Amino acid sequence: MGRQLKRDSLISNTCKHKGLLMMAIPGFAMMLLFSYMPMVGLLAAFKEYDYTLGLLGSEWCGFENFRLLLESKDITIRIVRNTVLYWCLLTTVGTIMNVGIAILIYECTANKFGKYSHMIMIFPTFVSWISVSYIAKAFLNDGNGMINNILSTFGMTEISWYLTPKFWPIILLVVHVWKNCGYGSVIYLSALAGIDPSLFEAAEIDGASKPQKIRFITLPMLKSMVSINILLALGGIMHSNTGLFYQVTRNTGILYSTTQTIDAYVMNALSSGSDLGSTAAVTLFQSVIGCIMVVSVNWLVRRKDEDNALF
Amino acid sequence: MLCSNIQTSASVKNKKIKRVTFSQLLLRMFIGIVALICVLPVVLIVIVAFSSESSVAEIGFSYIPKEWSFEACRYVLKFSDQLIRAYGITIWETVFGSLLTVFITSMFAYVLSRRDFKLNKYLTKFVIFTTLFSGGMLGSYLINTNIYGLKNNLLVLILPHCVTAWNTVVMRTFVRSNVPQALIESAEIDGAGEIYTFFKIVMPIMVPVMASIGFMSAVSHWNEWQTAYLYLDSENYSTLQLVLIKIEKDIDFLRKNSGTLSTEDILALKDIPSESARMAILLFSIAPIMIAYPFFQKYFIKGITVGSVKG
Amino acid sequence: MNKFIKGLSAVLVVSMLATGLSACKKEAEKTTETSNNGSSDTLKxxxxxxxxxxxxxxxxxxxxxxxERIGVDVEFNFGYNSDKVSLMLASNEPMDIGMEAYATIIDRARKNAYVDITDKVRNEYKxxxxxxxxxxxxxxxxxxxNYAVPTYKEFAEQWTVLVDKQxxxxxxIDYTTMDELKDVEPILEALKKDPERAGFEILSTSTTHMNLVLKNxxxxxxxEFVIKRDEGEKIVHFMExxxxxxxxxxMRDWYNKGYIAKDITTRTDYTSFHNAGKAGMTFLSYHPYAEVTLGFANNADYQTIHVSPITKSNTSMMATPFGIYSKSKNVDKCLEFLQLWNxxxxxxxxxxxGIEGKHYDLVNGKVRRxxxxxxxxxxxxxxTGNMMISYLLEDxxxxxxxxxxxxxxxxxEACNLGFAxxxxxxxxxxxxxENVISEYNPLLCCGAVDPDQYLESMIQGLKGAGVDKxxxxxxRQYDEWKKNK
Incomplete structure (x- = not known):
């Protein structure tokens, strides 16, 4: 059978699976129309935009628009470093938390407690970033901030959080995990919900303990989902959430050394939004780096285990 | 088969309940603490929304306000006409948008999961590419308005983000790891068409992932404001988040520019509760989607019994 | 499980129908709209x-x-921010007249977003x-x-400190001799003695108060690239x-002496100063009677102390001008309308x-809302247009x-007036x-950090960012402009 499949050509194989082709068409068409067509806009990255001439008519200007990111060595190094390091930190800890919570909730679904807990954990997803920044301020404020109140009750010296860059990687991590742990675990929960229960029964009969079951059944089932998620996220290694890095930090200058990312920098530089060329250039830059990362890491994963690779 | 499965899993559960051990207790306590951490800041939001503005001004955000007040809610309710219309638009967008997403994506993902469909080699790359490169705001805007004529058309809220690579790939991964190849092959041997196989045999197994993708898509529709801001000029088509952001911006603008305002503005300003109103605004946006949440949760935290339907 | 899918497909069918219907409805609305006022004779x-x-x-x-006067209708579009306007300008949506800001008009004018009206206003629209x-x-x-019609109002600027006369x-305190920011220290000292009064009302999130010194x-x-007004020769960076x-x-000294709120770094708006007590010392970009307006609102009788001369600068002259978009098909009608407006x-x-009798009444020739x-x-x-021909408000x-x-x-006149x-x-x-400046300047400006440590870092940062280039x-451009003036 396998040999037979190999022999039939792409076209005859496609003709054989007309049903599949039909089911793929709506999704394919939507992507073509709404993801591929707009890529024309990336041309603006290489053009000196002129409103009367339009996107296609404007003059080419080479890599002029890319200078926004590459002008000052100090700043470029800093914002790229921050973006990449935060991506690593948030993705690693975030994924661990999401998987952990999914497993814990899964173990608790026998009673209502787990369900209600998860429902509560979803709450923070709906709090807009502006409001998160207000809540963060309530905790970290100088005068009447709650953390400082606690510190002073225990006789410790108060800390000016908004003036001290070194604490911010941790603060931002906590905020990120807080906002995403419930929501991010949803996808892993659905993966767990699909596990065939007979696997557990078989393990039970073999006398496996709970930790063993998690280790040998649950985690392997999640492996491909985790791997796919990280691979997909790699494409955004140069992207950062402006809500987290711009609003929660209140764009405080003194914290830039540990909090400013590429997107936050661009937001500062192009606040009026009138420079269409530079905006496109930044988007393209981020995409190209992301693309390189995904293709190379995917290649590595593919060599180890084809099932966990993206393509 | 089905009955026996449920019976065995029930007996497994019974055994577990007898063994509500120390580790179970520890587990629950841990989940409880995580849930508490997630909910505490949200409680703060509720409390501040019902605190008086002078209390907020004096002691900041606090779990124990000096004075309670409905002023903030009353202020937000001043915009009730707009809010009701916005609820209508947003609910429409959320329901139909996420349904369409789930429907198209699940078909597409199933096709991509089929290893015997040769076109997949190219389709997968076609899908992944969209996560790496996007046209940016300019590209999408030009294409959507000039070519598709979506300006001031409500469909713009649903169509552009309908099929995303992330959703598709996650669903594909789920199908690959949870739907046995043998099941599809046996259906084919029985003479079932591709489409019949998908809807009658594969789809029931995909329910958990469909529910979670549906939920996530609903959340993103619910939080969406940028599309509405850029494409829908009429106030009548504002989505909920956009209306709320406009109210917030209004407060913000008045607050930050009081040096250059006219007398009228400054007097108007005195009547606006700012911080508490912000939190009240948040309550208006969280409540409805939280009510919808249990519906989704039912399907992705089914736990052990879900898988038993297959066979 | 099948129930879930059945329900799902049922709702999906309904949703498709509803979507289709709403699209049709939308389409129908659109066509009626265009037949009503979407014709080319409507100025947007x-x-x-x-x-x-x-x-x-x-x-x-x-x-x-x-x-009746010029044969066109007008349509107002409110709530259009700069980012949205940029996108709309790039698309083929009809647009005629737009309100601009100094920050964006220069860039947009150079990218041909506006019609050049220099000759037309001088010859045809006298x-x-x-x-x-x-x-x-x-x-x-x-x-x-000229790419836009400037707004005629107070087009000079002066930076002023306001203190309660009380x-x-x-x-x-003899305030008559004070003409620089540093002279006002005795007032701050006096304010400090009254615990109910706010001190110097500035924010760390905004550096507007730097103008009190800069514009002097x-x-x-x-x-922040500036020229010394008396000399008018060399362009320097203000931070240097x-x-x-x-x-x-x-400012550091004042902060240490307690003239500036200790929690300055987390205050986000000016009103917070007035929630607890009485007015302290505030500041503004002055125009006649501004102190009355603000005093009325803050419940204080303010004395003005001007700390910079009255100057006409590029920014003050180009506040909120109205330009005609180059994609407008009715440039002449737009100019006719702008003529009427002004x-x-x-x-x-x-x-x-608004409309008399609906939004306001005239009482003794003044507007009562x-x-x-x-x-x-x-x-x-x-x-919005020529202020000098408008009614006054009642008060x-x-x-x-x-x-x-x-x-x-x-x-x-500013020495670089007209130099863009x-x-x-x-x-x-x-x-x-700018990024380097926003990292250090806000806190330096409000005295919250030690300048010994940060001033040098900022200047080094600026060097690294290419300030000299x-x-x-x-x-180079300035010298050229001066030669041709």
């Missing part, structure tokens, strides 16, 4: 303000006048040209051309001047205050516009400099 005007319920009503009322002082037309030129009287001796070229150094050390009190008043009218319609008088002094005129006439540098080649360097390029 874009404002930044928030939309209010009666905007269309006012536009319809205004259209009655314009249809009424419009004459309604606005010539110096304002000249002062709002970009590369020697404080001055109680402490016997310098004129701005771009961002001795004045700036003196200023940040002074010469016809009836038109100007309607755009500013009806209750709740501001929630229905609102437009800023000083940012405004009779001689307000005369005072404005005197204020304008007494202004001295082409920053396209140095834009990214300026952005890098920017100065060089600006200087």
């Amino acid at each position: 005007i874009f404002f930044r303000w928030k939309n209010r319920p009666d905007c269309q009503l006012v536009a319809e009322e205004l259209s009655k006048i314009t249809r 009424d419009l040209y004459n309604a606005i002082p010539e110096e304002l037309w000249e002062g709002s030129k970009i590369d020697g051309r 404080v001055l009287a109680d402490n016997n 001796k310098y004129d701005i070229v771009v961002e 001047t001795p004045e700036y150094k003196e200023y940040v050390y002074m 010469t016809e009190p009836q038109v100007k008043n309607m755009i500013t205050y 009806r209750e709740g009218a501001l929630d229905l319609y609102k437009n800023d008088n000083s940012a 405004e002094p009779d001689d307000k516009y005369e005072q404005f005129d005197i204020f304008n006439k007494s202004a001295i 540098p082409d920053t396209s080649s140095i834009m990214s360097k300026i952005a890098a400099c 920017v100065k060089e390029e600006l200087q």
